[in-house]
Amino acid sequence: MEYSKIYKVKPEHIDAQQIMDGLYYPFYMEDCRHAFIKDVLGFDLIHEAENGTLMVLSQYTIKFVRSLKENDEFKVTCSIMSDQAGLPRLHFKQEIILNGKIMTTAIFTGTCISKTGGRPFLPQAIEAIIAQAPAIDIQLLK
Secondary structure, three states, X not given: OOEEEEEEOOHHHEOOOOOEOHHXXXXXXXXXXXXXXXXXXXXXXXXXXXXXXXXXXXXXXXXEOOOOOOOOEEEEEEEEEEOOOOOOOEEEEEEEEEOOEEEEEEEEEEEEEEXXXXXXXXXXXXXXXXXXXXXXXXXXXX
16 A cells, blocks of 8 residues: 655755755655554554654665655655565665655664563554565665
């Protein structure tokens, strides 16, 4: 399942070269990913944190293909992939698309941990959703 949201480049995100600073691409992706986590996975980050479960990132890989410019209206997508090795990890495949062209691609990898410590885990409800997702190609993580 692919999820998406529409955004517009903010003037304050433009650098001296008149393109969006690379720092902001992951921020737009994060906003879309958090909405996906709540709307599709049913995991409310704030509520779960208050109850002792944190969802955290362990790594991400991002590829910049083209640059966004001021006032560009673009789409950010998010889909989930299972871990090929069967580890308790979530892999979020994300893209930024402008006028049908891929601008940026990324894979964000995360898991859940307890505030009190212990091993990483995935809640049962998320495990059930991931069981239906395709496994990530390990080459995407390099």
